Every structure is written in structure tokens, then in C-alpha cells.
Amino acid sequence: MKRSIAIVGTGRMGSALARALLQAGHRTTVWNRTIQKAEPLAALGATVALSLLEAVSTAEIIIVNISDYRATAAILHNHAIASAVRGKLIVELTSGTPQGARAAAKWCVEHGASYLDGAIMATPDFIGTDAGTILVSGPVQAFKANEGVFRALGGNVQHVGDEPGRANALDSALLALMWGALFGTLHAIAVCRAEEIELGDLAQQRTATAPVVEGLVADLVKRANAGRFASDDETLSSISAHYGSFQHLLELMEARDIDRAVVQGYDAIFQRAIAAGQLHEDFAALSQFLGAPA
Numbered sequence: 353m354k355r356s357i358a359i360v361g362t363g364r365m366g367s368a369l370a371r372a373l374l375q376a377g378h379r380t381t382v383w384n385r386t387i388q389k390a391e392p393l394a395a396l397g398a399t400v401a402l403s404l405l406e407a408v409s410t411a412e413i414i415i416v417n418i419s420d421y422r423a424t425a426a427i428l429h430n431h432a433i434a435s436a437v438r439g440k441l442i443v444e445l446t447s448g449t450p451q452g453a454r455a456a457a458k459w460c461v462e463h464g465a466s467y468l469d470g471a472i473m474a475t476p477d478f479i480g481t482d483a484g485t486i487l488v489s490g491p492v493q494a495f496k497a498n499e500g501v502f503r504a505l506g507g508n509v510q511h512v513g514d515e516p517g518r519a520n521a522l523d524s525a526l527l528a529l530m531w532g533a534l535f536g537t538l539h540a541i542a543v544c545r546a547e548e549i550e551l552g553d554l555a556q557q558r559t560a561t562a563p564v565v566e567g568l569v570a571d572l573v574k575r576a577n578a579g580r581f582a583s584d585d586e587t588l589s590s591i592s593a594h595y596g597s598f599q600h601l602l603e604l605m606e607a608r609d610i611d612r613a614v615v616q617g618y619d620a621i622f623q624r625a626i627a628a629g630q631l632h633e634d635f636a637a638l639s640q641f642l643g644a645p646a
């Protein structure tokens with residue numbers, strides 16, 4: 353079913369969202385603080401609203417995509433907008449925290465609006481394609497009733513739970529995973545440069561060893577989930593095996609004067625496990641030493 357939708361914020365991402373909705377035939381109104389950034393969308397069929405109140409008043413669904421939740425609260429949380437959103441659905445696609453999503457959901461409920469929170473796991477060029485991933489949390493009925501709108505934004509849009517903070521929490525966890533790989537790559541580049549290894553060789557061997565790393569990551573998540581921390585017949589590598597290799601890396605870094613910023617966190621976690629007498633347990637035992645209960 354074609355819907356009337358307002359896109360609040362037409363920066364890089366908001367414009368991509370608007371284009372995808374227009375492409376799918378939804379009646380789309382756009383509003384942006386700096387109107388010049390919204391105007392090009394008129395040529396694609398969008399109505400450019402002159403005020404936020406006008407945009408919100410004309411739509412059944414209000415999709416927000418601006419810089420952060422504080423900015424969203426600053427523009428939405430006033431008497432005029434609160435009256436205009438009653439009975440409508442607000443979809444917050446701005447990046448934020450689980451706490452921010454919970455507070456936004458509370459404000460919507462208090463003002464008679466439905467609320468879904470989404471974490472966009474894609475760059476603007478993926479929006480509207482089969483590979484576009486958006487995680488959505490909030491009441492499943494609100495998601496199901498508007499699934500067609502979400503499908504227009506990306507082929508891989510998933511409802512990840514009724515609790516509004518879940519999408520942002522999962523987003524943060526996935527970012528933690530991604531930055532582990534990216535900062536690890538920075539570190540590997542520093543080691544290669546110090547030892548005069550071509551980065552092309554690093555790229556080649558990274559590809560060759562990727563299945564081993566993927567296997568270790570998958571095994572770690574599985575074991576942490578099951579709480580299987582003791583070394584057993586299926587253990588791929590113990591903390592002590594990793595710690596031995598880690599000492600070789602530290603020695604190389606010391607000799608080559610490589611900055612220790614990236615490895616300090618690893619060392620702190622190893623030391624906590626060693627102090628707790630768990631050096632010979634499965635690597636997954638380290639998951640107990642990051643301050644979050646298993």
C-alpha cells in the first residue's frame with residue numbers, strides 16, 4: 353500500500369531515503385533545516401515542505417534522519433509538533449544510543465504517537481537496493497503494518513525486537529566488531545611498515561587466513577553464548593596460546609618502536625584473566641573480563 357511519508361532531514365542519508373521512497377511510489381514530503389538541500393528532490397516528485405509542522409501534518413509516517421537524537425528532540429519536542437504527530441508513526445533512523453531510543457519512544461507514547469527506531473547499517477548508495485540493511489526495533493505490529501515502506505528502503509530490513517533500544521544496541525555491538533577489524537588492520541599496517549613488508553603481501557595473506565579468523569570469531573560467540581569457558585576437546589586455542597603470540601608481537605613492537613595504543617586494551621584483558629587463574633582456559637573465557645555479566 354502506498355503511504356504518505358515525511359522525511360525530516362535531507363542530508364546524504366535522508367536524501368537517499370527520500371529517493372528510495374519516491375522510486376517505490378510513496379507520496380513523499382521532505383523537510384530540511386537548510387531548504388536548498390531538499391529542493392533537488394522536488395524534481396523526483398517530492399513535495400518540499402516550508403516548515404517542519406507542514407511536513408509532519410501532511411504525512412501518516414514521519415521518518416527522521418538528522419545528526420543525532422538531541423537535534424531530533426530539539427525540533428520535535430514542542431507543543432505544535434506534539435499535537436501534529438498524535439495517531440501517527442514516527443520512525444527515527446538517526447544514529448543513536450539504546451537510551452536515546454527508549455527516551456524517544458517514551459515521548460511518542462506520551463503524545464499518542466507510535467514509535468519505531470532503526471539503525472541503518474549501510475551507506476547511502478545501498479539504500480533502496482537488495483543489500484540495504486536496516487535493523488528496526490519497537491512494537492512488531494507497527495513494523496508489520498508498514499513493512500512495505502521499510503522494504504522500499506532496503507532488501508534486508510529486519511525487526512530485531514519490541515524493545516525500542518535493541519536496534520541501536522545491536523548497531524553498537526556490530527560497530528565494536530567492525531572497529532576491532534579496522535583498528536587491527538591499522539596495527540597490522542604499522543607492523544608491516546616497520547618490518548618493510550609490502551602491504552600487498554599483507555592483503556594477500558589476510559585473504560588466505562580470513563577463514564581461520566572467521567572460524568575463531570564464530571566459535572568465540574558460540575562459546576560465550578553457551579558459557580563454555582573451560583578448555584575442552586573442542587577448544588581451538590587457549591588464552592595461554594594467544595598470550596604467548598601476543599608477547600612476540602609486543603617484543604617486535606618494542607624493537608621497532610611501534611605505538612602501543614591499540615594493544616593496551618588487549619593486554620589489560622589478558623592480565624585480568626591471568627590474575628583470575630584462567631590462563632589455560634578457552635579464549636572465550638576472556639569474555640568474562642569486560643565488565644558485562646555473562
Ligand SMILES: NC(=O)c1ccc[n+]([C@@H]2O[C@H](COP(=O)([O-])OP(=O)(O)OC[C@H]3O[C@@H](n4cnc5c(N)ncnc54)[C@H](OP(=O)(O)O)[C@@H]3O)[C@@H](O)[C@H]2O)c1
Nearest residue numbers: 361362363364365366385386418419423446447472474475
Ligand atoms: N551517511 C552514512 O553513510 C550513514 C550511515 C548510517 C547512518 N547514518 C546516520 O544518518 C544520519 C544522517 O547522516 P548523513 O550522512 O545524512 O549526514 P549529513 O549529510 O551531514 O546530514 C545531516 C543532516 O542533519 C541535519 N541536521 C543537523 N543538525 C540539525 C539540527 N540541529 N536541526 C535540524 N537538522 C539538523 C542537517 O541539516 P542541514 O542540511 O540544515 O545542516 C542534514 O539534513 C546520522 O545520524 C548518521 O549517523 C549515516
